[in-house]
Amino acid sequence: MEIVILAIAYPAAIVVLFYLAFLRPVQQQQKRQRQELASLREGDEVLTQGGLVAVIKEIRVPEEQGPTELVLDLGGLEVRAVATAVVQRLKPAPEREPAALKQARG
Numbered sequence: 001m002e003i004v005i006l007a008i009a010y011p012a013a014i015v016v017l018f019y020l021a022f023l024r025p026v027q028q029q030q031k032r033q034r035q036e037l038a039s040l041r042e043g044d045e046v047l048t049q050g051g052l053v054a055v056i057k058e059i060r061v062p063e064e065q066g067p068t069e070l071v072l073d074l075g076g077l078e079v080r081a082v083a084t085a086v087v088q089r090l091k092p093a094p095e096r097e098p099a100a101l102k103q104a105r106g
Contacts, residue, residue, distance in 0.1 A: 036088070037084065040086065042057065043055065044093045054072035057073045059071075059083075067082040069083070
């Protein structure tokens with residue numbers, strides 16, 4: 001009876017350790033990446049997979065199914081890229097003051 005329990009327990013323990021050591025960290029990183037992509041805004045400075053540092057000028061979400069497209073400003077040169085090409089946000093967009101507050105102050 002003990003042998004049967006051990007024969008089941010060891011493979012189960014190996015599967016659990018494999019999940020905790022390899023699969024879970026990858027899943028957590030993918031979740032963070034999806035959240036980061038969802039929070040991108042126009043004006044954010046980003047780093048792309050190609051090593052380009054650019055500012056997001058426009059975000060185009062397709063009406064039909066397809067990848068979200070970004071228009072990136074590389075300092076005078078505009079390029080189109082899919083949102084998944086963004087590796088990380090370097091600087092968030094500066095906060096914009098609502099027009100009503102600007103008129104009240106000015």
